Amino acid sequence: MKLYYFESSNPRKACAVAKYLGSPVEFVRIDLGKGENKTPRFLAINPNGKVPALTDGETRIWEANAIMAYLARAAGSDLWPRQDDRQIELTRWLSWNASHFTRHAATLVFEHLIKPNFLGRGPDPKVVDEATGLFKQFAAVLDEHLGGRTYILGDTLTIADFAVAGALPDADRAKIPIEGFTAIERWHARLNELPAWREPFPARPQTRAA
Numbered sequence: 001m002k003l004y005y006f007e008s009s010n011p012r013k014a015c016a017v018a019k020y021l022g023s024p025v026e027f028v029r030i031d032l033g034k035g036e037n038k039t040p041r042f043l044a045i046n047p048n049g050k051v052p053a054l055t056d057g058e059t060r061i062w063e064a065n066a067i068m069a070y071l072a073r074a075a076g077s078d079l080w081p082r083q084d085d086r087q088i089e090l091t092r093w094l095s096w097n098a099s100h101f102t103r104h105a106a107t108l109v110f111e112h113l114i115k116p117n118f119l120g121r122g123p124d125p126k127v128v129d130e131a132t133g134l135f136k137q138f139a140a141v142l143d144e145h146l147g148g149r150t151y152i153l154g155d156t157l158t159i160a161d162f163a164v165a166g167a168l169p170d171a172d173r174a175k176i177p178i179e180g181f182t183a184i185e186r187w188h189a190r191l192n193e194l195p196a197w198r199e200p201f202p203a204r205p206q207t208r209a210a
């Protein structure tokens, strides 16, 4: 299997799961800064031109959630639960996350990190205000849910935890307002105890000065 990645939030989820499970993947770095995600060769793997993507023989999978599920199922891991009712619960949180929680966190990452660092533009205060308010609205739902639980589905770590936490490693730099959501903070601190979550990406070879 080959796992195509870059050091950014969506590939982080797939790389973290691969590392956590010890999946037999070859990590292939796609340099977004150099546009390697738009080459015909990569577009044949993921026509969206985005990472992560996974190939396994003739199988091509894109979308971080699907890649996490594929790797977990291949490993027979509880990260992808076996019971139908738990798979439905998991799907609920993945859908909620994409439409609400990480959606607004991703807007803040774009405004505070991507625009200034890669596009030479500053954040738009109106967009920041709106995303901050909406993020807090949905963070309150997660905070309440996590109140009596260790992980999103209860006692067992699943891919929902990796998916929902996707943007949180950038929370400080991207001004994602998680302070005060104490159950979220505790849960994310617990994820940060996992080496695979803290350091999901392969080490990069040092380049030597000529």
Ligand SMILES: N[C@@H](CCC(=O)N[C@@H](CS)C(=O)NCC(=O)O)C(=O)O
Binding pocket: 008, 009, 010, 011, 032, 037, 049, 050, 051, 052, 062, 063, 064, 065
């Ligand atoms: N919904 C996709 C999002 C993938 C995505 O947006 N990846 C970003 C990096 S975090 C990317 O490849 N951006 C390059 C581009 O859009 O040109 C997933 O979950 O895998």
